[in-house]
Amino acid sequence: MSKFQMNRRGLLKSGAVIGAGMAMPTILTAGTDSGYTNAPTGSTVTLGFNVPQSGAYADEGADELRAYLLAVDHLNGHGDGGMMNTFSSNALQGNGILGKEIVYVTGDTQTKSDAARASAQSMIQKDGAVMITGGSSSGVAVAVQALCQEAGVIFMAGLTHSNDTTGKDKKANGFRHFFNSYMSGAALAPVLEKAYGSDRVAYHLTADYNWGWTTQESVQAATEAKGWSTVANVLTPLTATDFSSYIAPVLNSGADILVLNHYGGNMINSLTSAVQFGLRDRLVNDKNFEIVVPLYSRLMARGAGENVKGIYGSTNWHWSLQDEGSKAFVQSFGQEYGFPPSQAAHTVYCQIMLYADACERAGTHNPCGVAEALEGFDFDGLGNGPTHYRAGDHQCFKDVLVVRGKENPTSEFDLLEIVEVTPRAQVEYPVDHPLFAGGALGVCNPGS
Amino acid sequence: MDALLLQFINGLDKGSAYALIALGLTLIFGTLGVVNFAHGALFMLGAFCAVTFSKILSIAQITIDPTKTDFLGNPLKVKTPYIEVWFGDFGTALLDWSVPLSIAMAIPVMILIGITMERGLIKHFYNRPHADQILVTFGLAIVIQEIIKAFFGANPIPQAAPQAFFGSMDIGVMIGFAQDTIIYPYWRLIYFAFSVSIIAGVFAFLRFTTFGMVVRAGMADRETVGLLGINIDRRFTIMFGVAAAVAGLAGVMYTPINPPNYQMGMDFLVLSFVVVVVGGMGSLPGAVLAGFLLGVLESFASMPEIKNFFAGVGLPAIDQIIIYLVAVIVLLVRPRGLLGKAGIMED
Numbered sequence: 001m002s003k004f005q006m007n008r009r010g011l012l013k014s015g016a017v018i019g020a021g022m023a024m025p026t027i028l029t030a031g032t033d034s035g036y037t038n039a040p041t042g043s044t045v046t047l048g049f050n051v052p053q054s055g056a057y058a059d060e061g062a063d064e065l066r067a068y069l070l071a072v073d074h075l076n077g078h079g080d081g082g083m084m085n086t087f088s089s090n091a092l093q094g095n096g097i098l099g100k101e102i103v104y105v106t107g108d109t110q111t112k113s114d115a116a117r118a119s120a121q122s123m124i125q126k127d128g129a130v131m132i133t134g135g136s137s138s139g140v141a142v143a144v145q146a147l148c149q150e151a152g153v154i155f156m157a158g159l160t161h162s163n164d165t166t167g168k169d170k171k172a173n174g175f176r177h178f179f180n181s182y183m184s185g186a187a188l189a190p191v192l193e194k195a196y197g198s199d200r201v202a203y204h205l206t207a208d209y210n211w212g213w214t215t216q217e218s219v220q221a222a223t224e225a226k227g228w229s230t231v232a233n234v235l236t237p238l239t240a241t242d243f244s245s246y247i248a249p250v251l252n253s254g255a256d257i258l259v260l261n262h263y264g265g266n267m268i269n270s271l272t273s274a275v276q277f278g279l280r281d282r283l284v285n286d287k288n289f290e291i292v293v294p295l296y297s298r299l300m301a302r303g304a305g306e307n308v309k310g311i312y313g314s315t316n317w318h319w320s321l322q323d324e325g326s327k328a329f330v331q332s333f334g335q336e337y338g339f340p341p342s343q344a345a346h347t348v349y350c351q352i353m354l355y356a357d358a359c360e361r362a363g364t365h366n367p368c369g370v371a372e373a374l375e376g377f378d379f380d381g382l383g384n385g386p387t388h389y390r391a392g393d394h395q396c397f398k399d400v401l402v403v404r405g406k407e408n409p410t411s412e413f414d415l416l417e418i419v420e421v422t423p424r425a426q427v428e429y430p431v432d433h434p435l436f437a438g439g440a441l442g443v444c445n446p447g448s
Numbered sequence: 449m450d451a452l453l454l455q456f457i458n459g460l461d462k463g464s465a466y467a468l469i470a471l472g473l474t475l476i477f478g479t480l481g482v483v484n485f486a487h488g489a490l491f492m493l494g495a496f497c498a499v500t501f502s503k504i505l506s507i508a509q510i511t512i513d514p515t516k517t518d519f520l521g522n523p524l525k526v527k528t529p530y531i532e533v534w535f536g537d538f539g540t541a542l543l544d545w546s547v548p549l550s551i552a553m554a555i556p557v558m559i560l561i562g563i564t565m566e567r568g569l570i571k572h573f574y575n576r577p578h579a580d581q582i583l584v585t586f587g588l589a590i591v592i593q594e595i596i597k598a599f600f601g602a603n604p605i606p607q608a609a610p611q612a613f614f615g616s617m618d619i620g621v622m623i624g625f626a627q628d629t630i631i632y633p634y635w636r637l638i639y640f641a642f643s644v645s646i647i648a649g650v651f652a653f654l655r656f657t658t659f660g661m662v663v664r665a666g667m668a669d670r671e672t673v674g675l676l677g678i679n680i681d682r683r684f685t686i687m688f689g690v691a692a693a694v695a696g697l698a699g700v701m702y703t704p705i706n707p708p709n710y711q712m713g714m715d716f717l718v719l720s721f722v723v724v725v726v727g728g729m730g731s732l733p734g735a736v737l738a739g740f741l742l743g744v745l746e747s748f749a750s751m752p753e754i755k756n757f758f759a760g761v762g763l764p765a766i767d768q769i770i771i772y773l774v775a776v777i778v779l780l781v782r783p784r785g786l787l788g789k790a791g792i793m794e795d
Contacts, residue, residue, distance in 0.1 A: 055711075056560075058602030081652030208765070234752050237768045241706055241715045242462060244636065244748035248454045252629060266606050269706045276633040276705070279615035303707055319519060330519060340519045412517060 005111040032388025036366045037152035038130045045100040045365060047072075047352070048129030050120050050144060051158065055106040057264055059135040059299055060344045064134060064158055065106065066337055067345035072102045074332070075262040082332035086325040086381035087353060090431055091360035098359055107127060111201045113143035124151050130365050130425035131156060133351055136344060138162030138211040145174035152447015154367045156351035157347065160346040161263075161295055163214040166395035167436030169444050172444040173367055175374055176393045178347045179427070181215040182295045182435055184314040185222030187422035188399040191220055192312060196257065196290055198227030203255035205270060206263050208235040216261045217295050218435060222257075233254045236266070247277050256284040257290045267293060268303040285371040292422065296403055298342050301415040308405030308415060315401045317383055325383040350382045354389070368444040386424070391433035393441060398426050450620060457619065461636045462641035464742020467700035469716050470723040472730035478667045478730040479684045482570055483578050485585040487720070488713030489592040490692045493561060494554050494699025495708035497598055499549035499605050503598035505531050505543050540756045545610045547703055555693050562692025566685050589713065594665060596710040604707035609635040635704050642701050646694060647736055653690075654732070663687055667730075685713040723777045724740045728788020738786055742771050 040046070049068045052061035057412040063405060073079045077094035084092050098104050105127040107119025115137065132148050133156040135141040142161035148155035149171040157176040159207070161184070181214065192200075202223060206216040212235070231253055236246050249256055258279060262270045274280075274291055282289040296313035319330045319340035333341040341349075354374065362369035362392050375391035384398035403416040415421050429436070459793035460590035469491055476484045516524035531539035542549065545760075564582060569588065573581050613634040620630030654660035666673045666680040673680045699708070706712070723742055727734030748754055749770040 055602070058597070062602075081529075086727070090694060169467065232752050234750075234755065235765070237765065239715070239768075240711065242465075244705075245455065245458050245462065245747040248747075249451060249751050251631065252451050260477050265604060265709065268606075272606075272706060276635065278633070281615065282628065299603055303604040303709075305707065307606075307609065312747065333784060334520045410516060411518060 003077065023332075035446065037336075038124065038128045039098055039130075040130060044103045045097050045102045046127055046129050047102060047355075048107060048120065048123035048127065048132040049104055050107040050116060050123065050132055050134035050135075051348075052111045052136050052140075053106070055109075055111040057111045058082035058208070059152065060136045060159065060200050060264075060297070060342065061109070061134075062347045063299070063342045064136065065152060066105065067349040068133070068332065068352060070336055071349045072104055074317045076102055076139060076354070079336075080328075080332050083325050083329050083349065083353060083382055084173070084385065086328050087357070088130055088138055088375065088380040090358050090359070092353070095358070095446055097356045099364065099365070100354075107134075109135060109137075109140050111140060111143075114138050114143050116379065117138040117147050119252075120147050121441065122150070124148075125424055126151055129153065131355055131367075131370075133348060133355070134158045135160055136299045138214075139209060141165050141176075142169045142210065145171050149173045149442070149445055152367060152445045154370050156355050158351065159297075159347045160211075162211040162440075163196045163435050164210055165380055167214075168391045168438035170393050170395075170439050170441050172371060172394075172442045175351070175354075175371075175389065175396075177350050178398045179314075179316045179400050180209070180395065180397070181218040181294070182429055182433070183427040185401050186427040186429075187291070187314050187402050187420075188294060188312065189226050190422075190426075191402045191420050192223060192228075192292065193226040195253070197287070200257050201255045201285065202228050202230050202257040202259050203250050203253050203368050204230065204233040204259045204261055205250075206235050206244070206264050207235055207238055209238050210312075211263065212238075212261045212436070215294050216259075219259055219261065219292075221435070227391055228257070236262070236270070238266065240266065242275040243268055244277070246270070247279070250274075250279065251277065251282075254284070256287045257292060259294065261294060263295055263297075264300060265303070265392045268298055270334065271304050271307050277320045277327055278311075296416060297344065298340075298415055299344075299415065301405060302412065309407050311405045313403055313416075314418070315343050315403050318416060319346075319405060319413070320385060320418065323385065324384060325381045329383060343400075346383060353382065354379070356407070368446045371444045381392035385421075388424075390431070393436065397424050399424050450625050451751070452748075453620075454632070455631050455751055456744060457630070457632055459747030460740055461632075461640045461743070462539040462747055463740035464640045465698060465702060465716065466647060466720055466723045466743055467736045467739025467740075470694055470727065470739050471650060471732060472695040472698075473720055473725070474730060474732050474735040475650070475687055475691040475694070477724070478573065478664060478685045478732065480566070480570070482568070482573065483581050483585070484564070485586075485717065486592065487585075487691075487695055488717030489589040489743050490558065490562070490695035491699040491702075491714070491716055492596065492708065492710065492713030493592065494558055494696025495703050495712060496546050496600065496699075497554035497557055497696060498607055498700045498703045499600065499708060501553050502543075502546040502607060505529065507545050509533060517553060524778050535749075538692050544608075544637040546701065547607055547609060550700055551678060555636040558693040558696030559689035561696075562689035563685055563690070570688070571685075585783060589717070593710045593713070600710065606707040607703035609638075609704035611636060620648040627729050627758040639701050639705060642706030644696070649695060650690070651732065659683065673794045704794040716779075718769060722771055726775050726778045728785030728786055730789065731785065734785055736788030741786075744772065747758060753754075 030280050043061040051064045074082045098145040105123050109116035131154045133330040138160045141157045145155045156175040165183045204216050206212040226424050261272050279289050293313040296315045301308045358370045360372035362373040374389050375387045380386045400422040404419045407419045473487050506529050508529045510525050513524045513526045518524050616631040616633045618631050723738045727738030749767040
């Protein structure tokens with residue numbers, strides 16, 4: 001039988017070891033540049049841009065990549081500085097991040113979760129990326145966000161609109177600047193009520209995956225709160241191309257509104273079919289039949305052509321905004337590439353700026369230091385008005401744009417017109433809102 | 449009843465696209481014995497013939513409108529197609545009818561592409577296993593896709609039908625139903641009629657011309673036809689070109705239905721192969737019959753009532769699996785397919 005004996009020297013040694021152990025998280029969050037995944041050691045810091053370079057969203061990914069390169073240029077002190085000049089924070093110096101020049105690697109998500117995870121993993125393990133950003137799909141964003149949490153790097157989400165990204169699948173290492181399905185519903189419902197009245201019967205066609213479900217749920221809840229009823233919600237396969245067999249049953253359903261919870265190619269094809277079937281020329285329940293597209297993008301609107309005219313939707317940002325940040329970004333992007341940026345380009349540009357700024361303010365690239373700096377951060381000058389990065393779920397809160405397909409466009413880019421800038425207060429919700437329930441943010445993981 | 453009839457019409461319309469592509473696939477398999485996984489790419493190339501034709505017609509002169517500004521605040525550059533500048537209203541009409549007119553360009557282009565494909569690549573794989581043929585044609589399809597993406601981008605490019613065919617026809621009123629219960633888009637009806645005409649044309653060509661008779665004889669017994677001193681290989685090469693043209697025309701006329709993108713061929717390819725297998729490998733009438741049949745079944749399976757019923761018995765998303773379910777049943781019960789020859793796929 002052993003006997004536990006402790007002398008004074010042993011007690012001091014043990015105390016020192018335990019004390020150091022207890023102090024470790026504080027040391028990390030206090031900003032040492034070691035003890036975390038891919039801590040930059042040389043004169044450069046590597047960022048990973050994980051965007052769809054092939055597949056259905058390749059054009060959107062290409063626009064994101066353009067914005068990333070522009071942001072890197074500006075942060076490294078080249079070009080006209082873009083929104084660095086209008087950003088309310090003054091931490092960015094135009095000398096990279098914390099004096100280290102920004103270099104980058106790119107990956108192709110192919111808009112597939114497994115491919116996106118593989119490319120993110122490669123950028124973290126082989127290329128030493130200290131931060132991963134990108135995505136044009138919620139499925140991809142959720143998958144890569146979980147990977148970054150495990151790997152101990154920050155994930156700055158690109159275009160992802162599902163509630164789940166900062167709802168049940170939220171992670172402490174993940175941050176989203178883009179708005180979400182709930183916000184679309186909350187912004188759209190009052191405008192739709194004003195335009196079409198409160199006595200309406202809606203028929204939903206919903207893409208059968210994460211984003212479609214949360215968007216349908218949010219828009220249905222918001223419109224029913226305004227008095228609308230919902231006659232059916234039909235799930236459509238993400239791989240569907242011809243939506244005529246889903247549109248035909250709408251004709252005799254008694255509905256006078258069709259909500260297309262579709263994005264990208266799905267939205268282009270379903271809207272085209274709906275217009276071909278003459279839905280917008282119909283009179284149902286003594287009202288004009290109308291179509292609503294909850295999430296718009298200019299690139300999608302271009303694909304749908306004339307069919308978008310007069311159709312309401314929501315968007316995170318639009319190049320026609322006249323605030324100083326938007327004007328600076330459009331000028332900078334337009335001079336570089338010859339056309340205005342998309343909302344996907346805008347959100348990823350903002351994310352890079354916000355990440356770099358957080359590093360500067362935290363004085364470290366350590367994910368936990370960066371996360372601390374981003375949590376609860378209030379800023380302005382990035383094109384969406386006063387914005388707040390909520391600590392509780394890492395979701396940005398800002399004004400939301402309700403847009404409508406323009407009847408008389410003056411150019412190939414002039415496809416959407418802003419109908420209303422919905423104030424931030426109207427789209428806010430508590431962290432524990434039922435539509436976002438089911439997950440926990442967890443704690444920041446700095447990795448190795 | 450009106451809802452069922454509407455879905456039936458829709459099924460025929462959907463099926464006509466499947467039937468056209470499956471017809472081309474079967475022509476190639478029946479004549480050359482090649483399983484052509486690049487056939488979807490030919491459909492897509494046809495669609496991009498329409499896009500290219502429209503872009504050629506839209507080549508524009510640029511003038512500056514000092515009263516308006518672009519997104520950068522510079523004076524707005526206004527584009528006016530030369531064809532409108534030169535020919536006025538006639539030029540505008542040509543632009544409006546660019547999709548049907550592009551058929552004139554698509555036929556020679558697609559025949560040329562088909563013949564080049566067959567002579568340049570596929571003929572080297574006649575005596576190789578089907579697996580090799582599938583791999584090489586699938587690879588070719590990916591190469592074609594990427595070339596189109598490099599030139600036209602990944603985003604769909606909308607192509608409008610002529611304005612005369614905007615809107616829908618009230619079919620219900622014609623057959624005694626209430627107004628606005630069975631309406632169907634004009635252009636989709638035209639697509640259906642066009643498909644039926646092309647299918648009838650191909651059958652008539654094979655049935656009533658000497659060339660067709662020789663091709664049919666070659667399909668039945670290639671060796672004997674060759675021994676009669678007929679250059680059957682050359683005729684089969686031409687048939688490959690005809691099959692490419694059929695797929696291309698299906699693509700051209702499909703562009704106003706769904707804006708074309710570089711992946712559209714792949715979307716149809718797998719379905720069309722299922723159609724060919726269900727109809728019977730090598731059977732031209734089988735391909736057409738199965739195309740329409742599966743189109744109708746898919747359309748009915750998309751109805752909310754049917755979806756809900758099958759979801760209730762543990763088969764959610766029946767609309768996504770119906771075609772494959774039918775294929776499995778047909779292969780189990782009648783491996784040769786609906787109209788396939790005895791012995792094919794049965795041993």
